[in-house]
Amino acid sequence: MRVIIRLFFRLVRLILTPVMLLAEKLTTPKALVRTAAEQAAVDAACSQLALYQFSACPFCIKVRKQMARLGLNIVRRDAQHNQQHRNELETAGGKIKVPCLRIETAPGEVQWLYESADIIAYLQQRFEHSSATAQ
Known part of the structure; x- marks a missing residue:
């Protein structure tokens, strides 16, 4: 019975993904x-x-849509299929839970x-700046 339930949910994921x-692609703002100077400062941050x-x-997806709306070029790390990123998330972050934003506040x-x-x-x-406007 467990195998059937697992296969069912795997099939649901295969269809829904x-x-x-x-x-997400169609509704991203x-x-x-x-x-150019403001965007360069944002990219540096x-x-x-x-x-x-x-x-x-x-x-x-919700976080990625917000990143797109704000025009942020944040590195995305796949913790599902990349074992190295998954291990970093678990060892440094403390748990394997997504989404998780890694913020480097100062060196180290x-x-x-x-x-x-x-x-x-x-x-x-x-x-989010008041000087920026939506396209």
Whole structure:
């Protein structure tokens, strides 16, 4: 019986994953428009960030949409299929849970931020400017 249940959920994931990824692609908002200097400053700040994620996780999709809306070029690390990233998340972050934003605050100082709502709030507070406008 356990095998049948496992196979059922594996089949559901196989069907839903492409649907979720297509929906993300179709509904991702346009990025904020910034001047070249503002975008360069944002890109420099984003170089200290990394998002540990699973591709079809609905909470990760929510965070990625916010990143797209804010025009953030944050490194995405696949903790589902890449064992090295998964191990980093577990050993340094403390648990295998996505989405997780790795924030390097100073050389050698790293903060791990879990929960999609907390990550989105952090990104909005740090990168959303009144001078930027939506396309």
